[in-house]
Amino acid sequence: MSDVIAAAVEALNAKLGGEGFDGSVKVEIEDEGALIIDGSGARAGDDEAACTLSADTETFQGLLEGEVNPTAAFMTGKLSVDGDMGAAMKLGALLS
DSSP, X not given: XXXXXXXXXXXXXXXXXXXXXXXXXXXXXXXXXXEEEETTEEEEOOOOOSEEEEEOHHHHHHHHHTSSXXXXXXXXXXXXXXXXXXXXXXXXXXXO
16 A cells, blocks of 8 residues: 555544544545545555545545645546536535
């Protein structure tokens, strides 16, 4: 597991506050790997999910740090969404 994925898993679990996520989202980070966010929290993995988000490392780190708006990233093509847009929006609200 890359350092970026490990840091993302830790940051997302902190944002979840020990709770799971209502839905399932896979986040693919370019050149780093993937992570899953679901009812068990966040973990490294490449499982199937209702929604897949794809971004480069810089965009994803900006999302985690609150410096990049998820909607703006999507609208400018820096973040792609495949699948359940409702799950993506729930995750976007969590990151904001």
